[in-house]
Every structure is written in structure tokens, then in C-alpha cells.
Amino acid sequence: MKTFVPDYYNDFKCLAGDCKHSCCIGWEIDIDADTLEYYNSVEGDFGKRLKNNISHNEDTAFFAMDSCGRCPFLNEKGLCDIMLNLGFDKVSQICDDHPRFRNFYSDRTEIGLGMSCEAVAVQILSKQDKMQLVCIDGDEELLWPEEEDFLDFRADVFDILQNRHMSVQDRIEKMLDYCNIESINLTAQKQAQLFLSLERLDPVRDKLLAELSQATEKDLYMQDSKLETAFEQLAVYFVFRHLTESLDDDRLAGRLQFVVWALGVVYNLCALHYNRTGRLTIDDMAEICRMFSAEIEYSPDNMNTLFDTLE
Ligand code: SF4
Structure with missing residues (x-):
């Protein structure tokens, strides 16, 4: 049995008393x-x-x-x-x-850090080099053939998402092509409606989503983002976190569509923030990701609704 973690895993430090949104x-x-x-x-x-x-x-x-x-x-x-x-x-x-999550295979465990923790969100989004998985325990693993196939497939998806010769938007299109999935291309209004229809933890998000549902094209325009690498890390994080369970529930397409929807929502909320305030820092993006993660990724009901709706 082997255990894998992202290469940033061991650098995590809880902010304890300095945390603004304590778990x-x-x-x-x-x-x-x-x-x-x-x-x-x-x-x-x-x-x-x-x-x-x-x-x-x-x-x-x-x-x-x-x-x-x-x-x-x-x-x-x-x-x-x-x-x-x-x-x-x-x-x-x-x-x-907390804030760890685990993906289980027959003879392998993957442990990641979840973005509902503000320290994790900043840590992942500010990482400059490409995320790699590293083995921290075990020297042998014996996986089922479908698990081996999945890991090969996911490694290809990581390669596409980490290809820095292309924009992140183009990488996402390429990922969908590679997976033979058509983009559902929801408008900002539809993204916001879907988000608002889900179970909520913090009513603060409603104001943000109301703004998103009324946003114009200009509100959502962001010049080539200085945070391109942060969006790459976010895409890789979503894939790492949410695709493995498709081995059990057979909802690979829904999970990939979720990745695309989640990236679209975070991107549009970032663009809105940029156009309203004239700036978008890693900390600003991390706060949007933290809110998104707490509201969506930590609610099994919300995740299941999204996989089913987006599939
Ligand atoms: S959310 Fe993260 S940084 Fe904050 S108290 Fe919890 S583990 Fe620590």
C-alpha cells in the first residue's frame, strides 16, 4: 500500500489564532x-x-x-x-x-489539503512550480486494472492542465476534448442560479452571487490574468480532489463538468472582484476559493446535486 500527497502537503501550517475563518x-x-x-x-x-x-x-x-x-x-x-x-x-x-481529505484505492491512499482552509487556499494558489504527487509511505502497490487506467488517464489530464505553452482556458478546452466531453458553457447568470439553488452555509455568498447573476460582459472581463498559474493550480486541485471517486460512482463526466463549472464560477467571481476594486491578489482569489470550497466541497448534498445536474 502506497500513500501519495501533493508536493506542498508537508508545508501546511495551521494559522491557529490568526485564522480569520477558523474551521x-x-x-x-x-x-x-x-x-x-x-x-x-x-x-x-x-x-x-x-x-x-x-x-x-x-x-x-x-x-x-x-x-x-x-x-x-x-x-x-x-x-x-x-x-x-x-x-x-x-x-x-x-x-x-482537518483540512485533509483522502482518496482511497484498493492498495493506495492519496491525501490532500482542502481549500475551505484559508491557509491551504493561499498555499496552493501561490505555488509557482507544477504540482506533483509524491509517495510518502509504502514501497509497493497492487491496483485493479481500472484503477491503473484511471491513474494513467488522470496523469494525462494533469499534463494537459499543466501545459504552460497554452492559456488555462485553452487547456480546459483541450482537457474536455481529450475526455470526449462537450463543454456545457453556462452563462454567469446560470452559474449563479445553480449555485444559489444549493444548500448554503453562509448567507454572505448570496450577495456575491446576486452580483454575479447581474454581471455584464464588461464586469467579467479580465485582461490576461497575472494569476494564470493560480488558476492552473486550482484546476489541478479540483481534478485531484474530485475525480478518483468516479471509480466508485461512475460519474466521471459529471465530475469533469463540475471541475469546469467550479473554475468558471471562481474565475467570474475573481473578475467581478477585479473590476469592482481594480485589483486581484492571491489573497483575494484565495478568499473566493475558500468560500466556494466551504459552501460546495464540504456539502455531500451539494456535490451530488452538482454532479447529477452537470452530467
Ligand atoms: S481553517 Fe485552516 S488555518 Fe484556520 S484554524 Fe482551521 S486548519 Fe487552521
Whole structure:
């Protein structure tokens, strides 16, 4: 069994108290069984505080958000009181894992970093050299033939998306050609309508999407982007993150169309920002990607709706 990660993986550093959109805000925090057992064994005042904040539904224990939508253990300095009181290794599995995601094969695991984390978004988008996958564990893998075929296919898609002799737009067209898929070419209005029809986490996005749905051609025009490399990294990230599961659900076309739709939405939101403010920095683009990722990539319902609608 081999484990692969993108070559930027080991450089990730959580911003902790400096994070503007902490992953401890806006979500309920599931507590895995081992951690729950441990929390139930903690004594004293902190043990009481833990138990008072554990909620249960059917078969899951979780920390419900407080009235401000924050994890009840996120303190005013933006740090985790569980880590401070009990140790860094005493948080629930989901806290320990975030912002990582995993792609599983029969004899291979790929681990990536998700863009709902602002540190990750900046890290990926500011990377200048082409993303490569590196093996961090294992020396042998025995994959099914369809998995081998998929990895060859995906390597070709990466090569197309990382061909810097072409514009990113041309690379995307070429990727679709290579995959024998016709572009659905949604207008900005239709992109926004589809986004607005999905489950939402943060109503802030509605204002942005309302602007997108009324944008004129001029609003969406961006001269050759200085952020071309950032869009390449974004395209590669979406492909890396979302294509593998097509081996299980057979929705390769829907997943590729999702990549194209997602790039189109992010590009148009970036263009709007550029035309409204006269600038577009990596940090601006990272904030748009963070919002997009939190709203879309972390909602299985939204992802399934998009794969089905776009296929
Ligand atoms: S979102 Fe990222 S940087 Fe912010 S607290 Fe979570 S892991 Fe750290």
C-alpha cells in the first residue's frame, strides 16, 4: 500500500489564532467513539465542561455550535481549549484531520489539503512550480486494472492542465476534448442560479452571487490574468480532489463538468472582484476559493446535486 500527497502537503501550517475563518466556526464537530470515551472519562471542571457540551443525535455525538456559531471550545484568542487543557492529541479525529481529505484505492491512499482552509487556499494558489504527487509511505502497490487506467488517464489530464505553452482556458478546452466531453458553457447568470439553488452555509455568498447573476460582459472581463498559474493550480486541485471517486460512482463526466463549472464560477467571481476594486491578489482569489470550497466541497448534498445536474 502506497500513500501519495501533493508536493506542498508537508508545508501546511495551521494559522491557529490568526485564522480569520477558523474551521471551528460554522460546523458541528463530530466526536469519534474513542474520543467520546476519553472525554467521558475526564474529571474535574474541564470534564464537566466537556460533558455539558456534548450533544447526541441517532448514532453520533457532537459539539453543537454556540449561539455565535462557534465551537464551544474555541476561545477568544482563536485557540482550542481542549488542546490547551488536555493536549494537542486529545481532539476529535475530525479536528485532527482537518483540512485533509483522502482518496482511497484498493492498495493506495492519496491525501490532500482542502481549500475551505484559508491557509491551504493561499498555499496552493501561490505555488509557482507544477504540482506533483509524491509517495510518502509504502514501497509497493497492487491496483485493479481500472484503477491503473484511471491513474494513467488522470496523469494525462494533469499534463494537459499543466501545459504552460497554452492559456488555462485553452487547456480546459483541450482537457474536455481529450475526455470526449462537450463543454456545457453556462452563462454567469446560470452559474449563479445553480449555485444559489444549493444548500448554503453562509448567507454572505448570496450577495456575491446576486452580483454575479447581474454581471455584464464588461464586469467579467479580465485582461490576461497575472494569476494564470493560480488558476492552473486550482484546476489541478479540483481534478485531484474530485475525480478518483468516479471509480466508485461512475460519474466521471459529471465530475469533469463540475471541475469546469467550479473554475468558471471562481474565475467570474475573481473578475467581478477585479473590476469592482481594480485589483486581484492571491489573497483575494484565495478568499473566493475558500468560500466556494466551504459552501460546495464540504456539502455531500451539494456535490451530488452538482454532479447529477452537470452530467
Ligand atoms: S481553517 Fe485552516 S488555518 Fe484556520 S484554524 Fe482551521 S486548519 Fe487552521
